Amino acid sequence: MKYIAVTLILLFSSLFSTQAQDNIDEGKALFKSRCASCHAIDKRVIGPALKDVDKRHEEKWIIDFIHSSQTVINSGDEAAIKLFEQYNQTIMPDHKDLSEKQINNIVAYIKNESTKEPAKADQGYVPEYAQPYKDKTSIIDRIVYLNFEEVQKPLKFSDTTSWVIIATIIVMLMTLFYVMTYLRYILDISASSKKKNKEHLLEESDQIIVKDK
Numbered sequence: 001m002k003y004i005a006v007t008l009i010l011l012f013s014s015l016f017s018t019q020a021q022d023n024i025d026e027g028k029a030l031f032k033s034r035c036a037s038c039h040a041i042d043k044r045v046i047g048p049a050l051k052d053v054d055k056r057h058e059e060k061w062i063i064d065f066i067h068s069s070q071t072v073i074n075s076g077d078e079a080a081i082k083l084f085e086q087y088n089q090t091i092m093p094d095h096k097d098l099s100e101k102q103i104n105n106i107v108a109y110i111k112n113e114s115t116k117e118p119a120k121a122d123q124g125y126v127p128e129y130a131q132p133y134k135d136k137t138s139i140i141d142r143i144v145y146l147n148f149e150e151v152q153k154p155l156k157f158s159d160t161t162s163w164v165i166i167a168t169i170i171v172m173l174m175t176l177f178y179v180m181t182y183l184r185y186i187l188d189i190s191a192s193s194k195k196k197n198k199e200h201l202l203e204e205s206d207q208i209i210v211k212d213k
Contacts, residue, residue: 027105041114052114053107065092066103067096070091
């Protein structure tokens with residue numbers, strides 16, 4: 001009897017493990033086809049990183065949000081509104097055709113991936129949505145900065161002082177270019193004049209030699 005019980009336990013454990021793996025595999029396939037264009041597990045893409053999403057939100061909230069994020073947002077849900085504002089009010093597509101079981105399988109895949117160590121990035125690699133201009137405040141940085149999470153405000157049209165400085169720099173560069181071009185022109189004329197004088201002296205010298213003969 002004892003051996004039968006052990007055998008049954010092992011059988012059910014094997015079946016449960018197989019079922020769980022099937023759920024994860026299906027969740028992976030759904031994640032790749034439905035979610036991967038906007039989400040990753042451990043880094044921000046268009047939407048937030050989904051690592052440990054099951055620890056941040058309840059199962060019903062996740063299902064409702066995936067079915068129709070705007071419905072949850074319009075209901076006044078604070079967490080949904082905060083996400084919507086944080087990610088520049090980017091509207092997440094509805095996935096009303098997904099069943100609760102399919103969504104749970106996606107979450108199972110995310111939970112499984114969340115336990116894994118993220119791959120080490122190559123030295124010097126800048127991941128998506130990293131902030132290479134953070135803590136830089138020069139005018140050039142402010143012009144090219146994309147204002148991720150409003151860490152550094154971009155240059156505004158109303159910032160007269162900065163625009164005057166930029167215009168002054170442009171004028172100075174154009175003036176320097178003009179001066180260098182003009183100097184080059186003067187040097188070319190001077191070289192040409194010296195060449196002509198040299199040729200003239202040689203002609204006079206030849207004429208004097210001819211006269212002497």
